[in-house]
Amino acid sequence: MLPSSRTQLGLFFILLCPANIIGLWWAVGSPLVMDPNSICRKTKRLAGKQAELCQLEPEIVQEVAKGTKLGVRECQYQFRFRRWNCTSHSKYFGKILQQDIRETAFVYAITAAGVSHAITQACSMGELLQCGCELTRSRAPPSPTAGPGTEGTAWEWGGCGDDVQFGYEKSQQFMDAKNKKGKNDIRALIDLHNNEAGRLAVRSYMRTECKCHGLSGSCTLRTCWRKMPHFREVxxxxxxxxxxxxxxxxxxxGKTLIPVGDNIKPPDKQDLIYSADSPDFCSANRKTGSLGTRGRVCNSTAMDTSGCDLLCCGRGHRDETVVLEENCLCRFHWCCVVQCRKCSVRQELSLCI
Structure with a gap:
């Protein structure tokens, strides 16, 4: 019996881990293995298109690893002020992945987006033989921007546009579980939906960039190309x-997903979906994967999720003074060294109790 999509994602993260933590769900705390041979040695634990991609295109797998790491970093940035902060603690993170909660939906989406983004970027940088710049021969010319100085300007596609479709397809090929059993499983349906939402957050928001050409700064010809959004935007x-x-x-x-509640419109392809309510993440709980918020730094004056009232779950906070070392009095010396002194800085922190 083939493993479910959730198991395959877990196995994929296992294969990306250094040898000393093989078997753990997540490897954020240590550098991800970028050598595709290290990942592809264990292709027997993968199935279908994943194993095929690993065997035939190991350089793509290397970009998959980079994209996964990109997604992890972004997850930790976006959740840095929340009770669950996309922790890298492996024993607890495995419990998160086993649940169909909102946090898991975000992890799947941002990971699939990261893989799509990394592969597309590698294409544009000329790091992959299978792809390169986006082909624009059959596309209509870009619409001229309204404003002074644009009348009579010639337009054409050029430069090196990002081939986002290639990155989208490779992310889909590796991150989605393509097995018949998974298609009738609600957990697999949810994971596939959230993977797609992540990829669309990249593909659906391509922007057009242009460069003017002409004598004396005139814009007699404008060359345009399409670029991916910055990953922070994603x-x-x-x-x-x-x-x-x-x-x-x-x-x-067994093949469709229905929104819970009355008069709720069905989610579209770019929405995130889940089927179970999240724990409150206030206290440590191995069963739910919660590390709790005790000892977390909070903002005593903020009213949002970073505020001590919300982050500390009403338990209160204590103020603590810490001494940090920072670079200061930096000077540039020709050529090309920047020398700084170390200065001690006292900082007041609020910590959840």
Whole structure:
């Protein structure tokens, strides 16, 4: 029996870990293994398109690893002020992945987005033989921007546009579980949906960049190309979807997902979905994967999720003075060294109790 999509993702993260932590769910605390041979040695634990990609295109797998790490970093940035902060603690993170909660939906989406983004970027940088710049021969010319000085300007596609479709397809090929059993499982359906939402957060928001050409700064010809959004924009957009995520349940046919509640519109392809309520993450609980918020730094004056009232779950906080060393009095010496002194800085912190 082939493993489910959730198991395959877990195995994928295992294969990316250094040898001393093989078997752990997540490897953020240590550098991800970028050598595709180290990952592909264990292809027997993968299935279908994943194993095929690992065997035939190991350089793609190297970019998959980079994209996964990119997604992890962005997850930790976006959740840095929340009770669950996308912790890298492996024993607890495995419990998070086993649940169909909103946090897991974000992890799947940002990881799939990271893989798509990394592969596409590698194509544009000429680091992969299978792809390069986006082909633009059959595309209509870009619309001229309204404004002075644009009348009579010639337009054409050029430069090196990002081939986001290639990155999208490779991310889909590796991150999605392609097995018949998974298609009738609500957990697999949810994971596949969130993977797609992550990839669309990259593909659907391509922007057009242009460069003017002409004598004396004139713009007689404008060359344009398409670029991916910055990954921070992708993370911001997926966080908005996380805040408005849809709770769903499986339909009677086992192939559809139905929103829970009355008069709720069905989620679209870019929405994040989940089927179980999240724990409050206030106290440490190995069963749910919560590390708790005791000892977390909070903002005593903020009213948002970083504020001590919310982050500390009403338990209160204590103020503590710490002494940190920072670079100061930096000077540039020709050529090309920057020399700094070390200065001690006292900082007041608020910590959850």
């Amino acid at each position: 993370g911001d957009r997926l966080l908005e979807r996380f805040n408005g995520a849809f709770k769903v349940m499986g339909g009677n046919d």
